[in-house]
Amino acid sequence: MKKSLLACLVASAAALPAAAQDSITIPNIIELSGAGATVGNNWKNGSSLAVEEINAAGGILGKKIVLEFVDTGSDPGKARAAIQRALDRKPVAIFGPIYSGSVSATLKLTADAEVPQIIGGEAANLTAQGSKYIFRTSFGQNVSMPKIANYLRDEVKAKSVAIVYVNNDFGRGGRNAIMKELESRGIKAAADLSTESGQADFAADVIKVKGSGADAVFVYLNEEESARFLVEAKKQGLDKPLIGETTLLGQKVIDLAGAAANGVRGHVGLTVDAPIPAIQNFGKKFEARFKYKPDHNGVKGYIAPYMVKAAAEKAGKLDGKAIAAALHGLTITPDKVPGILIEATWDATGEIDRISFLAEVRDGKQVITKVLPKLKQ
Amino acid sequence: MADFLQLLIAGLATGAIYALAAIGFTLLWQTSQTINFAQGEFVMLPAFFALVAMHWFGLPFWLSALIAIGCAVILLGLVFKLVIVDPLIRQGVLPLVISTIAVGLLLKDGAKEAYSAEAHRFPSIFPDRLVDVLGVKISLAQLGVLAVALAAIAALQWFLAATSTGRQMQATAQNPGVARILGVRVERMVMLTFVLNAALAAVASLLISPIYLVKFSNGETLGLAAFVAAIVGGFNQVRGAIAGGLLVGVIDNLAGAYSGLIGVSSSYRQAVPLALLVLVILFRPQGLLGRREERSV
Amino acid sequence: MRSGLAWAAVAVAVLALALAPLGLGRYDVYILTLWLVTAVAALGVNLIVGYAGQETLAQAAFLGIGAYTSALLAKAGVPFGLAFFAAGGISFAIGLAIGFPALRVQKHYLAFVTLAFSVFVWLVIRNEEWLTGGVMGLKDIERPSLFGASLRPHRLFFWFVLAIAAALTFAMWWLVRSPWGRAFTALRENPVRAESLGVNVRRYTLLAFAIGSAYGGFAGALYAPLVEFIDPAPFALGPSLLFLLMVVVGGSGSFAGPFVGAAVAVLLPEWLRFAESYYLLIYAALVILMMAFCPTGLVGLAGRLWSLRRRPARMAEDEGARALGEAKP
Known part of the structure; x- marks a missing residue:
């Protein structure tokens, strides 16, 4: 785990000069320590797993994905600073945070920068604040x-x-x-x-x-x-x-x-025990890889890269604004994008709908x- | 009434654990003027030793528990005294106090990095059954915790009062200078208090972990509770720490259940023991059972 | 001669700081501003710990009081200047109110009372949702404007904070060098003698605590518009402990200590990003080593190395003069 993180950081550092050509970096600003550690680590492992699969299959529009993980310590102030820092490098998307308070503190930043933010937060008011760049991975309250x-x-x-x-x-x-x-x-x-x-x-x-x-x-x-x-x-x-x-x-x-x-x-809302083969398969892959059974945050982290992939392919380009526009009203089905696991639809506010x-x-x-x-x- | 009794017993059970931590706190203060801000972490850590023994080395629980106590005595007793307290006490009380804050951080983040940031289950020594006592359902686990904690306290009291070593320790605590003249090996006695503190903390850790789960951040709550208990009871008295611990445990539980009756929202529950702390500092700074301390500046 | 050199060094440092944001990205400027804000709060801790020899475990709580005061006043349309002084003033008054009874009794009791106070403040911020927004915090805190120009751009805001921090630092410098401030030094060196010379120990200690807390309030008034969002977390007990540690690492009782300590706490984690999760471990170990071998902190260490090179003979003397507040229990 530690090693893979280190490898990932080294890889992202090494990839920086060449980044413009063959890879894109997506920052994960998530709760790796503090009260949200369980949640954040599930998300982290889920999204890493998805990115490995996507990269093995040729990436998104021919570009490899590199994930960068930044710990918010479950603190909204730190999350805000981390998102600001991530936005300075103009990523095509940002994953996280998962805690609603941290999402609430940051959603205006990503909206201003026109970068889609794929969140784990579930508070009712997050999608009601007029941001066109926020997307849920699970039901809001x-x-x-x-x-x-x-x-x-x-x-x-x-x-x-x-x-x-x-x-x-x-x-x-x-x-x-x-x-x-x-x-x-x-x-x-x-x-x-x-x-x-x-x-x-x-x-x-x-x-x-x-x-x-x-x-x-x-x-x-x-x-x-x-x-x-x-x-x-x-x-x-x-x-x-x-x-x-x-x-x-x-x-x-x-x-x-x-x-x-x-x-x-x-x-x-989401569970690895759902009577759906795709989800149970994901659960097995996750458990084989990380030696524990994921919870719903693992699934949330896993579908986030696939959301970007489906939206980017629909838009035809790796551009934040285009990806966000493509995700609104998009229905992603598992027969086209198996990694989405269950058919899901995003409405104009970024709310998700699925069984x-x-x-x-x-x-x-x-x-x-x-x-x-x-x-x- | 049944509820009240149940709360009282739950409060006493956690209170007894706070008392174990608070006793060590006062022992260190008495013998070496150490205010140990890492006391909560001292209670958090031994459960991790046991988890490591069980899950990394596959040892049975009883052996792991013994190993946890042993490791605690060595690391949190001997090593803490020799590596942290001895060099730092020479620099004065303030540097030592600040170092214990740093030790707390070190242990907390060390446990997180070395083991994991998540919570873990911990096996209970006692069966998970309910018994009916006069119409009140009481869990055996709770009674067991209370019994073990009180037995440990009673053994300690007996040791301090009835054995020669115990009396030497008390003499050292009260006046090291005089004790030395009387032939007490003061250094050894001081070391013994550190060992005792670590052992008590380890017992507290094994008792509380089945309920609290094992987590690196557990020390924050436990440390604060032990701290409040020690000051409320009397910073310079072992019996003060015992009374303080039990009182804080009971008051916290009663506050959780009945704060509404006095018009305080349960979201202010944490404030109740602290209000008690402030009242004691204002009106009886030596603590409820403590004696006045006359120290030169 | 020496003071002339010192002034020149200060002038160069301020100038370098003023020019620093020109070459830096938005986030780096944010971190640099955060460092200044943290240093202002740490200056207050230094007055309490380094000069008055007390322990405060509530500086983050005062930071919170200042932050919420200024944010709420700003939202009510009160000009920043007024909100700023209100933040400091309220912290000063609360400092007096809790310091007065705590200092009545023996040593360390201020630490206990501030510890309880710290938790109280956090609970109030968290629970009184109608006022503070509770756990969801206060969003969209406006940055102030100066002469009609908004300070929203990060560089402008940095210079604004730099100017205020410089003014507060100068005020503190004046304070500890005034005859009134010299009493603190006397207090630190030998409380018993100071008292016999007519220094009212309790009154001086109380004022030091209140002023130090007011600096926490001032810093909070800058923190809120800097982050543009506040919630209860940064004002809890844990961050208060970190304030105490950072001052000690920097060098408590030395004037530059808080700046160095704040740099270690705020800037270093950014540079040591590869060390990520091990940072706090390294930091904690550093504190212990520092306390054991060089209780005068990094500034003291630098001073020692400097005099070792320049005037080996005077080293011992220097060291003695810089020794931490109360060397004996």
Whole structure:
């Protein structure tokens, strides 16, 4: 891992003089350390894997791709500086950041520079700010939260829900979005619990959830905190359905929480356990290469280079502005671009649309129970 | 009421772990005026030693746990004393304090680079079962943590009070000059406190890691809690650190559950132990159980 | 003669800095500006640590107070000048308010109180969403204009920050050399004697802490328009610890120390990009080595090497005079 990064840096340095001829560099400004380390490393490995494949098949429009990885330390200020630095060299695209706060702090920069920014951020407001250069790789909370609310109403049949969220850009945004959706469906929020990023002790939170008398618990935390919450919930014998959105059913949480993750249910925007051969294949390739099972951020990182490839080939040139224009309204299908894994469409704001899944964790494995169709067929 | 009892036990269990870390903190302060800002990292690291033993060398858990304690005693006790504290104390307290901040950084980033930036599972010594005590569901794991931590504290108290070495250590802590005149081998006693501190930190690490998961950044929370516990309880008293640790653990849990009752949002939960710290500094700077310290400048 | 030489050196340094952005890209100028802003905050830490012999673990919190004050005032349409002084003034007042009770008790307690304060400030910034934007931060902070011209271009803003940093540095220089400032030195050398000579130790220490904190506020007022975005992360406890370390690495108690320390903290990671993730490790090890072998920091080290070459005989004397604040517990 370390070596490959070093090799990559050396390669990019060595390639600089010749860069104009036969390769293009795409900077990844992502969370390689700090609170977002899991997320960032999944993305990094996913995008590296895709680029190796693309390069082996001749690159994009005849040019090889070189990825450059810059750590934001999960800090928006650093992300901003890193994007500024990357933009000085006028790349055709920028990948990342994944944390919504960091995306929010940087999207104006890429819009001003007219460089497409392929992000991992899921906050509802990112695509609502008028940038023509921002593209999601997964559902925004504006898309996923209505699905969760429907699930709570129709499948779980909950009349009241306790919400446990992590007080950072990710959790706070999700909490605001789900609150709105629950209210419009007449579901009561029995508890509204803010927790800390990096919080270790969830005893008090679980007790509050138990005391709230809610029919179900919506858990919206980052990976580690999700695992700690599940472990504590099991320890205290919390017997209400635990409902989550993508993260809670992710592989990392299952690995960390062990048996405590069994029985967790919810909506998954992207998963390597989807009943789709292309995705399962990707999961196997990833695991063979990096010795662990990727989560949805691995998939997000993996499709990003393929988005650039499809858009650049449609536009016929490797130019940021043209790539962005080509991506708007573009539907990429796996029969033309296998690396996209599932058919996906980007609208004029950069929002992504594709099928998603209802799932639950059984015996330490994520099991898909239902496939939800695309919003617009 | 059942909730309250459950919170109390959860609070005591984490509090007992804070106490283990806080005791070492006060021991170092007493014997060598070291404020160890790396104390949290001292609790974070031993779990990594155990993980390395298990996953890199394939050793069983019990052996790995022993190795973790051994490595901690050597690296965080002996080496820390000889390589960091001894050369730096000669430069004064401020350079030493600042160096411990740097040691904390070094251990934190070292663990991240050498092992990984992600969180890892850690096996629990205790079974993952619930028992019913007077209608309150209590986890065996929690009771086990509490029992082991309290046993370690009791053993330490006994050692300090009832053995000759322990009494020599106390004499060294109270007044090294007089202790030396009385024939105490002060240097050895000081070294012993560093070893004890490392061992206590390692025990705390093994107890807390199944709950907190093993992560390089765990020291931040743990260090702060131990720090607050030590000051609140009394910086110069072992029993102060114990009381402080338990108090901080319980207050943190109660604040998490009941802060709404006094009109404070749970998003300010972290502020509650710190408010306690500030109140103690304002009204009882020697700590709840501490004694006044008369030191020349 | 010596002071004439020193002035000339300062003039050359300022001129070189003023010309530096001409040959640099946008990002490099950004980093250079960030270095100046960091150095201003570090100047404050140096006054507290190097001159008054206290430990502050809240400089990043004061940076945050300054940044949010100036950003919110700027968004409300208040001119930058006013916002700038408000940022410093509020930090000064808060410094007095928390320093007063903390310094009542024994040594190190200022460190404990500032540590708690640091976490409080972070929580308030994070939780009071209606005011600070919470975790999503404040976006699109306007850079100020001067004489009707916007300072948005990176070079103009650099020169603007350079001018302010120079003025603040001069003010600090004047402060530590005024009779009032000499009391600090007396305090540092021997508190007991200083007290017996009629120096009110507590009042001087308190003022040093408040002024040092005000420098954190001033730096924050420059930080917000520089980054054009602020969120709670850079104002947490961790960055406060780094401020303390950087001053010590540079050379606490020496006037150039904060600039050197800020350079090590801000510029060096950029040059050492290949070392990437090992940077903090190297940095931490450097701090420990520095403390063990040369507690006067990089500036002290340079001074030592210099006198070693020039006047070997006077070396010991120099070293003694530069020794760090409180050598004994």
